[in-house]
Amino acid sequence: MNKNIIISMMVVVSCSAYASRESSEPIKVIEPATGLDSAKVELGKTLWFEPRLSASNTISCNSCHNVAKGGVDNLPSSIGHKWAVGGINSPTVLNSDLNFVQFWNGRAKDLQEQAAGPIENPIEMAFSHDLAIGTLKSIPQYREWFKEAYGKEDFTITEVTDAIATFEKTLRTPNSAFDQWLKGDDSALSTEQVEGYALFKQKGCTFCHSGPLAGGQMYQKMGLVKAFETDNTDIGRAAITGNDFDKYVFKVPTLRNIELTYPYFHDGSVWDLQEAVEVMADIQLGIPVTKQEAKKITAFLHSLTGEQPVITLPHLPPSTNETARPQI
Amino acid sequence: MNKNIIISMMVVVSCSAYASRESSEPIKVIEPATGLDSAKVELGKTLWFEPRLSASNTISCNSCHNVAKGGVDNLPSSIGHKWAVGGINSPTVLNSDLNFVQFWNGRAKDLQEQAAGPIENPIEMAFSHDLAIGTLKSIPQYREWFKEAYGKEDFTITEVTDAIATFEKTLRTPNSAFDQWLKGDDSALSTEQVEGYALFKQKGCTFCHSGPLAGGQMYQKMGLVKAFETDNTDIGRAAITGNDFDKYVFKVPTLRNIELTYPYFHDGSVWDLQEAVEVMADIQLGIPVTKQEAKKITAFLHSLTGEQPVITLPHLPPSTNETARPQI
Numbered sequence: 001m002n003k004n005i006i007i008s009m010m011v012v013v014s015c016s017a018y019a020s021r022e023s024s025e026p027i028k029v030i031e032p033a034t035g036l037d038s039a040k041v042e043l044g045k046t047l048w049f050e051p052r053l054s055a056s057n058t059i060s061c062n063s064c065h066n067v068a069k070g071g072v073d074n075l076p077s078s079i080g081h082k083w084a085v086g087g088i089n090s091p092t093v094l095n096s097d098l099n100f101v102q103f104w105n106g107r108a109k110d111l112q113e114q115a116a117g118p119i120e121n122p123i124e125m126a127f128s129h130d131l132a133i134g135t136l137k138s139i140p141q142y143r144e145w146f147k148e149a150y151g152k153e154d155f156t157i158t159e160v161t162d163a164i165a166t167f168e169k170t171l172r173t174p175n176s177a178f179d180q181w182l183k184g185d186d187s188a189l190s191t192e193q194v195e196g197y198a199l200f201k202q203k204g205c206t207f208c209h210s211g212p213l214a215g216g217q218m219y220q221k222m223g224l225v226k227a228f229e230t231d232n233t234d235i236g237r238a239a240i241t242g243n244d245f246d247k248y249v250f251k252v253p254t255l256r257n258i259e260l261t262y263p264y265f266h267d268g269s270v271w272d273l274q275e276a277v278e279v280m281a282d283i284q285l286g287i288p289v290t291k292q293e294a295k296k297i298t299a300f301l302h303s304l305t306g307e308q309p310v311i312t313l314p315h316l317p318p319s320t321n322e323t324a325r326p327q328i
Numbered sequence: 329m330n331k332n333i334i335i336s337m338m339v340v341v342s343c344s345a346y347a348s349r350e351s352s353e354p355i356k357v358i359e360p361a362t363g364l365d366s367a368k369v370e371l372g373k374t375l376w377f378e379p380r381l382s383a384s385n386t387i388s389c390n391s392c393h394n395v396a397k398g399g400v401d402n403l404p405s406s407i408g409h410k411w412a413v414g415g416i417n418s419p420t421v422l423n424s425d426l427n428f429v430q431f432w433n434g435r436a437k438d439l440q441e442q443a444a445g446p447i448e449n450p451i452e453m454a455f456s457h458d459l460a461i462g463t464l465k466s467i468p469q470y471r472e473w474f475k476e477a478y479g480k481e482d483f484t485i486t487e488v489t490d491a492i493a494t495f496e497k498t499l500r501t502p503n504s505a506f507d508q509w510l511k512g513d514d515s516a517l518s519t520e521q522v523e524g525y526a527l528f529k530q531k532g533c534t535f536c537h538s539g540p541l542a543g544g545q546m547y548q549k550m551g552l553v554k555a556f557e558t559d560n561t562d563i564g565r566a567a568i569t570g571n572d573f574d575k576y577v578f579k580v581p582t583l584r585n586i587e588l589t590y591p592y593f594h595d596g597s598v599w600d601l602q603e604a605v606e607v608m609a610d611i612q613l614g615i616p617v618t619k620q621e622a623k624k625i626t627a628f629l630h631s632l633t634g635e636q637p638v639i640t641l642p643h644l645p646p647s648t649n650e651t652a653r654p655q656i
Contacts, residue, residue, distance in 0.1 A: 051401075058403070068641045068644050073379075075656065076656075079386050259646055260646050271649070312639065313638075313639045316396050316397045318397075328407065328413060
């Protein structure tokens with residue numbers, strides 16, 4: 001048998017092992033982003049770091065969804081314009097295109113729709129779409145970049161949010177230890193992590209935390225079997241639907257990179273991951289977990305940290321005399 | 329004559345042209361950084377983007393000296409802890425190691441001494457050195473990085489500021505059009521820029537704005553021949569020396585990358601570069617410049633924009649249960 005045939009067989013064996021373990025598991029592999037328009041990605045990256053999309057010219061998308069730290073700000077809730085404190089924990093931007101809807105209450109159907117929100121939110125960037133577009137159009141380099149990416153200089157908030165969303169779609173975190181294990185590498189997880197994952201399934205966590213995101217595919221009530229104690233006043237989906245039974249119903253968050261995205265829950269009230277596991281078992285599943293079990297599940301959750309995006313900081317083009325001045 | 333000899337002769341001609349033009353000009357070439365310890369640079373870069381050096385965990389060195397935008401925040405003065413507004417314009421970090429002293433009033437002798445200031449300034453990062461060190465030490469990855477860079481896990485503010493300063497030393501912006509011209513490339517500047525530079529020297533601007541930074545080598549009174557009108561209450565060097573004749577005496581700022589570092593002057597009161605040129609001629613030199621002359625000088629100043637540093641965003645290691653929580 002020649003060398004090429006042996007290699008071909010090894011590839012087949014490896015692929016089929018990968019397909020078979022992943023196909024029987026509720027959590028799926030995170031694939032890297034492919035097929036995105038590079039001009040839109042580059043423009044979107046620049047806009048992602050652009051504080052001139054905010055009234056004060058100091059707050060960018062990255063301020064609250066910092067790609068240097070798991071795509072979050074690690075605060076219970078974010079600090080916005082004039083130090084306003086937000087009403088809910090900022091979710092991670094990493095892998096966020098895989099969420100079935102955006103925002104905790106699902107009020108945006110996709111990343112493009114989501115990206116329009118913070119710019120106009122008075123406690124976040126506190127700007128307006130018109131002012132943001134006026135700012136970008138006052139800068140010749142942006143007009144050129146929009147023309148390159150969209151074939152026209154006369155862009156609107158639609159192109160701005162499309163570019164940001166296209167950049168966000170690049171922010172996948174593949175190759176976590178767990179994904180390597182899903183693909184057939186038994187050595188990728190420790191015994192404690194394998195046992196933790198078994199417990200995670202056995203206790204019922206995968207009822208909500210499944211798919212490539214280990215979450216992000218459904219809504220669920222926070223406090224399903226026992227009320228969740230919180231000072232946070234957000235009523236979840238009910239604010240959108242007006243239905244009383246949607247009270248405290250939120251999108252199930254992803255568990256990908258969960259070790260980086262503390263503090264946990266929509267109110268950001270829990271900083272310790274093992275404590276978060278214990279709270280979930282108690283109020284969502286209504287079943288006891290021992291400290292030892294919670295520790296194992298936590299060890300498994302650490303295996304969901306993937307390769308973080310490698311991002312070269314853009315160089316933002318200078319303002320002109322036509323650019324609106326910052327509102328401090 | 330063989331090809332190698334011809335190439336050697338060309339190199340000699342080119343080097344001597346470079347040396348001869350540069351040696352006779354008051355502004356010198358910006359050289360790229362060399363010989364810096366890579367472990368310290370990498371650690372310093374991580375600390376540069378580290379918001380956990382601030383009380384709120386939201387303000388990093390990069391917040392006010394944004395390397396994506398000329399090393400500044402493009403605000404009259406910076407926004408700090410709880411939206412406090414600073415008393416003086418944030419100078420650029422680009423090429424800042426070439427300044428003869430640091431801060432507008434020269435109160436720090438070098439970048440390392442400077443870096444200690446903002447962490448403890450109540451209207452900037454509003455933290456303390458002890459708390460900052462405690463935060464970093466609570467994170468195992470930082471202990472490892474400090475050990476790699478400094479040979480010990482038991483680091484202090486000295487190592488923290490040394491690492492930050494070492495990273496800052498990498499932030500040179502070589503190869504500006506002006507530097508290419510200084511090196512002998514006549515085509516690097518337009519006729520208007522060459523004429524502008526001639527005016528710049530002829531009017532006396534190079535008395536203060538000389539050397540590789542086109543500034544940063546001396547103190548000078550703001551309002552040397554005519555008082556500078558400002559609402560800003562900073563008295564400059566006098567606050568350090570206690571001498572009345574040091575009132576409104578500041579370090580002469582660099583003109584490198586000046587098109588990116590608006591608004592201008594220590595009070596950030598002037599947004600238009602040509603207007604800044606006209607004000608300088610009026611209050612510092614006491615000589616008239618025509619609009620046409622100021623326009624040419626401004627065109628020359630645009631040639632001082634160098635290659636901006638290419639920076640890959642670090643991945644900040646997660647906090648632990650021992651890490652102090654943010655103070656919002």
